[in-house]
Amino acid sequence: MQRQIAILLFPNFSNLCLANAVEPLRAANTLSRKPLYKWQFLGLEGGPVLSSSGLPVTPEMTVSDLAHADYLFVMPSYGHRDFTRAAHLRRLRAAAGRCGALVGLDTGSLVLAAAGLMDGYRATSHWDVLTEFEESYPEVSVVQHRFVIDRDRLSCGGATTTMELMLELIAQHHGPMLSLDVGALFMHGERPGAGPHLPGVAGDRVVRAAAALMRRHLEQPLPIPEIARRLGLSQRGLEQRCQKAARRSPQSIYGAIRLAEAHRLVQETRLSVAEIAGRVGYADASAMTRGFRREFGHAPRALRAPQPAQSLTL
Structure with missing residues (x-):
């Protein structure tokens, strides 16, 4: 099943946020050797959209022309308040009705909330605007998380957290092993051998660290107890984390x-x-x-x- 992604770019969007949204999709297609994802760029109006650093992107269509997408990514950054005018919000609400899930990247969740599209959902945003978000939209349950997936509403706090959200989506769609491979392609995850603080972090990060160690020792594979030791874990602890995050044993990974x-x-x-x-x-x-x-x-x-x-x- 190929998933259709529509990316709505607002003036002054973040280049890094855009790259962290699209490149994991491209990598998933490349590594799986299948067209798992297809994406297209949208604008509020016709013509190029300039990023915050002046990079122009020419959308394929306007948001009003979008017929359907499985996910609509909403990507403003600076000046997000300028995009909450009634005309913009009407077009956004109309497009949302033709899409399966809505994704607020960076300050995108605030624009979605302004359109009434986040009421009754949990959401997050960039930490600089969390207080504003919470005070302006009491119908939204604002949380201080790096990313949030609440049914058909997704949100994250900025450029680097966009990568984390995309890896989680890939894991949900196509399994944790592909997500780990995509993350490794971008050197995403804990530095191997980072020390005894690792047992306190989330399980998926531990598995990424273990996988990074494994990739560095292919010709002469490390024993699983040695991988666990380098990560500050017992062998049983590593096995439990791998089972929870990847539903596979360390040996299988x-x-x-x-x-x-x-x-x-x-x-x-x-x-x-x-x-x-x-x-x-x-x-x-x-x-x-x-x-x-x-x-x-x-x-x-x-x-x-x-x-x-x-x-x-x-």
């Missing part, structure tokens, strides 16, 4: 990471299967091939087109 790297090497290099097996920590090619077939449904060589025969010219 490690195996999936190694096989994903094997898949990449098969597709992108001309290394032999035996060489690839060694690079991802398998003692022999047969063992890797069996795991590869279980994970992907085919043998490594099935990904490689046969090379054309070379004629010998005398």
Whole structure:
């Protein structure tokens, strides 16, 4: 199922917020080798929209032209109060009726609230405007969280929290392993070996830290007890966190990471299967091939087109 994302850009939107919304979707498509997400840009009116740093983006259509989307991302930043005029809010309410879920990024939740579209929901926003949000819209349950998902209303506090929200959406849609892979592509998560404070953080961050360690030790895999020790956890503690966050054991996560790297090497290099097996920590090619077939449904060589025969010219 391909999900349709409409991104409504307001003048002075944040480049970083936009990138953190779109790049995880692009990465999910790339890593899964499937068009999981499709997105389009909207404006309040025709013509380019300038970001806060002057980057112009030319939307494909106006918000009034939008026929349908699974998610409507609302992305203002500075000057959000300028976009709560009655005409803008009417167009926003009309578009919201043609969309499945509404997402307020940065100060977007305040604009949605001004349109009456957040009443009865929990929401957050940038910490600079949380007091204003709470005082101006008492019908909304404002919370000081980095992001909030409340049924068909989503919100987050700014550019970096947009990445966190997108990773959570990808996990809900396509499983925690793809979300972990997307996060790793952007070096998102705890620094490996960050020390004994890690047991106090949320479980998904611990799993991302464990996965980062695993990716750094493919050719000579670390024992699971050693990974747990480096993260300041017991082996049982790591296993519990992995089960809760990813519904897989640490061994299963490690195996999936190694096989994903094997898949990449098969597709992108001309290394032999035996060489690839060694690079991802398998003692022999047969063992890797069996795991590869279980994970992907085919043998490594099935990904490689046969090379054309070379004629010998005398």
